[in-house]
Amino acid sequence: MNNTHPIGVFDSGVGGFTVVxxxxxxxxxxxxRYLGDTARVPYGTKSPDVVRRYAINxxxxxxxxxxxxxxxxxxxxxxxxxxxxxxxxxLPVVGVIEPGAxxxxxxxxxxxxxxxxxxxxxxxxxxxxxLSRLAPKAAVHALACPLFVPLAEEGMVDHPATRMIAEExxxxxxxxxxxxxxxxxxxxxxxxxxxxxxxGDNVTIIDSAIAVADAVRAxxxxxxxxxxxxxxxxxxxxxxxxxxxxxxxxVFLGDGLDKVELIDL
Amino acid sequence: MNNTHPIGVFDSGVGGFTVVxxxxxxxxxxxxRYLGDTARVPYGTKSPDVVRRYAINxxxxxxxxxxxxxxxxxxxxxxxxxxxxxxxxxLPVVGVIEPGAxxxxxxxxxxxxxxxxxxxxxxxxxxxxxLSRLAPKAAVHALACPLFVPLAEEGMVDHPATRMIAEExxxxxxxxxxxxxxxxxxxxxxxxxxxxxxxGDNVTIIDSAIAVADAVRAxxxxxxxxxxxxxxxxxxxxxxxxxxxxxxxxVFLGDGLDKVELIDL
Numbered sequence: 368m369n370n371t372h373p374i375g376v377f378d379s380g381v382g383g384f385t386v387v388x389x390x391x392x393x394x395x396x397x398x399x400r401y402l403g404d405t406a407r408v409p410y411g412t413k414s415p416d417v418v419r420r421y422a423i424n425x426x427x428x429x430x431x432x433x434x435x436x437x438x439x440x441x442x443x444x445x446x447x448x449x450x451x452x453x454x455x456x457x458l459p460v461v462g463v464i465e466p467g468a469x470x471x472x473x474x475x476x477x478x479x480x481x482x483x484x485x486x487x488x489x490x491x492x493x494x495x496x497x498l499s500r501l502a503p504k505a506a507v508h509a510l511a512c513p514l515f516v517p518l519a520e521e522g523m524v525d526h527p528a529t530r531m532i533a534e535e536x537x538x539x540x541x542x543x544x545x546x547x548x549x550x551x552x553x554x555x556x557x558x559x560x561x562x563x564x565x566x567g568d569n570v571t572i573i574d575s576a577i578a579v580a581d582a583v584r585a586x587x588x589x590x591x592x593x594x595x596x597x598x599x600x601x602x603x604x605x606x607x608x609x610x611x612x613x614x615x616x617x618v619f620l621g622d623g624l625d626k627v628e629l630i631d632l
Numbered sequence: 633m634n635n636t637h638p639i640g641v642f643d644s645g646v647g648g649f650t651v652v653x654x655x656x657x658x659x660x661x662x663x664x665r666y667l668g669d670t671a672r673v674p675y676g677t678k679s680p681d682v683v684r685r686y687a688i689n690x691x692x693x694x695x696x697x698x699x700x701x702x703x704x705x706x707x708x709x710x711x712x713x714x715x716x717x718x719x720x721x722x723l724p725v726v727g728v729i730e731p732g733a734x735x736x737x738x739x740x741x742x743x744x745x746x747x748x749x750x751x752x753x754x755x756x757x758x759x760x761x762x763l764s765r766l767a768p769k770a771a772v773h774a775l776a777c778p779l780f781v782p783l784a785e786e787g788m789v790d791h792p793a794t795r796m797i798a799e800e801x802x803x804x805x806x807x808x809x810x811x812x813x814x815x816x817x818x819x820x821x822x823x824x825x826x827x828x829x830x831x832g833d834n835v836t837i838i839d840s841a842i843a844v845a846d847a848v849r850a851x852x853x854x855x856x857x858x859x860x861x862x863x864x865x866x867x868x869x870x871x872x873x874x875x876x877x878x879x880x881x882x883v884f885l886g887d888g889l890d891k892v893e894l895i896d897l
Contacts, residue, residue: 408677412872486876517782528793607677611751 368435370591371598373398374583375434377425380408381612382516382553383440384619386463387601389556389576390438390583396594397587399601400432403616404632406606410443411487422448423455424632428604430456435592438583439463440553440576442484446493459586464493466582467549467575472502474571475547479506481540481570484551486511494551508543512536519554520615525561533558533565541566549573557619603627633700635856636863638663639848640699642690645673646877647781647818648705649884651728652866654821654841655703655848661859662852664866665697668881669897671871675708676752687713688720689897693869695721700857703848704728705818705841707749711758724851729758731847732814732840737767739836740812744771746805746835749816751776759816773808777801784819785880790826798823798830806831814838822884868892 374397376387387401402425404410410418422444426437436459437452439445445462453460471480480502482494489511498507515536518529540548548570550556556576563572587593605612608629617624639662641652646668655664667690669675675683687709691702701724702717704710710727718725736745745767747759754776763772780801783794805813813835815821821841828837852858870877873894882889 406677412671412673513786514779514782514788517779521778523779528796531793531796 368592370435370594371398372433372435372592373400373599374436374438375400375402375426375429375432376438376440377402377404377429378440378553379404379410379444381405381616381619384616385553385556385576386438386440386579388619388621389574389580391601393577393580394584394594396597398594398597398599400429400434401601401603402428402630403603403605403612405608405612410441411485415447418443419448419451422452426452426456428630428632430458434458436461436583436586438579440579442488442493442552443491446488446491459590461579461582461586463553463575463579464497464551466578467551467573468494468497468501470578470581471547471549471573472498472505474573475502475505477544477546478502478504479508479543479545479547481543481545481548482507482509482551483512483515483536483540483548483555484509485516486513488551494549506543508540508545510536510540515558516552516554519557520618522618524557529558530561530565533562537562537565541570545570547571547573550575554619604630606630606632633857635700635859636663637698637700637857638665638864639701639703640665640667640691640694640697641703641705642667642669642694643705643818644669644675644709646670646881646884649881650818650821650841651703651705651844653884653886654839654845656866658842658845659849659859661862663859663862663864665694665699666866666868667693667895668868668870668877670873670877675706676750680712683708684713684716687717691717691721693895693897695723699723701726701848701851703844705844707753707758707817708756711753711756724855726844726847726851728818728840728844729762729816731843732816732838733759733762733766735843736812736814736838737763737770739838740767740770742809742811743767743769744773744808744810744812746808746810746813747772747774747816748777748780748801748805748813748820749774750781751778753816759814771808773805773810775801775805780823781817781819784822785883787883789822794823795826795830798827802827802830806835810835812836812838815840819884869895871895871897
């Protein structure tokens with residue numbers, strides 16, 4: 368293993384492209400390999416054992432491509448499979464929950480933290496558990512926002528209907544006086560500008576993707592594996608490549624997604 | 633087989649409850665057995681072979697419960713598996729596409745028919761194919777409305793944000809001068825009142841669930857299997873029973889959903 372090896376990122380679908388984008392911005396010398404398990408998306412409705420099995424599959428694929436670090440850019444897989452992936456592979460592994468929770472714990476002044484995510488993520492209480500460990504005195508207000516994923520996937524990130532829905536969703540959190548809001552879903556960074564306008568300057572938005580990129584940077588430096596020059600282009604893989612995967616993936620990557628290679632796990 | 637046997641209805645999830653509701657309204661003496669394959673939802677992203685296998689699984693379960701007729705209340709399964717189910721079981725089988733397409737063909741005056749559905753249904757062109765057979769001279773304008781399912785599942789059926797989104801979706805269809813609009817998704821009947829306001833009196837909305845109920849009535853009468861008195865209560869089954877299944881199912885059934893039995897297929 369040396370520092371020219373790629374960073375391996377996987378997600379159940381295309382939401383993880385927001386994490387790819389954040390890592391690219393933060394670590395422009397690093398090479399990335401992304402795997403979207405689009406044939407088996409969503410993971411959120413599957414049992415923990417199945418999610419762990421799929422996460423090991425995805426990790427194995429990235430390890431075989433030479434990954435020097437694994438990023439689990441999927442909330443469900445992060446909640447259920449980080450430990451299993453760490454046990455299976457002798458590599459640094461970064462999940463998507465811990466970094467955002469850690470940054471929120473370090474950010475809040477008044478100890479009132481809001482967390483938004485999908486129904487599955489909020490029900491799993493994974494952010495709530497991480498925050499009770501990292502910020503035991505904080506009051507955590509968690510809220511499912513089921514329409515944000517389809518709205519983001521439709522690219523309606525600054526649509527008046529999205530604003531109306533977001534205002535309704537966030538109203539009870541703002542009424543609790545939160546000063547920190549964790550975007551607990553890989554799709555939500557696309558909505559960050561709109562959500563920022565709604566919550567105002569007194570609430571700090573924690574973009575999990577940016578927090579993950581910071582955690583990856585720290586892990587690479589800690590292991591002496593940070594790249595010092597670009598060695599290769601980024602490559603994208605998926606277990607199903609439809610017109611939709613390319614279209615929605617482009618929205619999330621924020622860049623043309625010219626090629627996604629179809630693979631079988 | 634006699635007329636006291638139940639009608640078997642299945643769907644990949646809970647959307648098919650709109651069909652249950654329509655059959656109940658149209659045929660109050662009939663007993664129903666509903667199966668939602670909620671552990672494997674959605675079917676729309678799966679390959680035709682897999683969908684056929686699942687449809688046979690679901691049908692087998694309902695046949696073992698004594699079903700006298702099978703209703704496939706799922707667009708994807710109707711598109712791929714009606715013939716396979718007919719071959720496997722010596723029963724009348726009603727899919728969800730043909731009845732709506734037939735009613736649209738009989739309804740249009742100006743030969744301009746709009747069809748709305750999920751991305752999967754529209755891409756499969758199943759309504760377009762049925763209409764080209766049933767109304768060969770009609771111009772069919774098909775449009776995917778991806779946000780309608782999540783909006784309906786959230787119960788936002790008369791929300792101003794939903795109205796705003798619906799107006800944008802339907803504008804190009806109305807610009808084509810359609811006089812008939814097929815609701816090509818089991819979730820959409822919930823939005824029918826709102827959509828009716830948007831399209832106005834000059835456009836007839838075809839509710840597929842009502843068309844399916846009419847087709848079931850005709851099939852039962854044709855086979856001499858129509859019930860003449862209520863013999864049992866309706867029973868609901870699902871392959872995964874979550875709080876969400878019960879909540880969203882109640883919205884779609886339009887009635888309290890007090891009990892859904894968990895089964896394994």
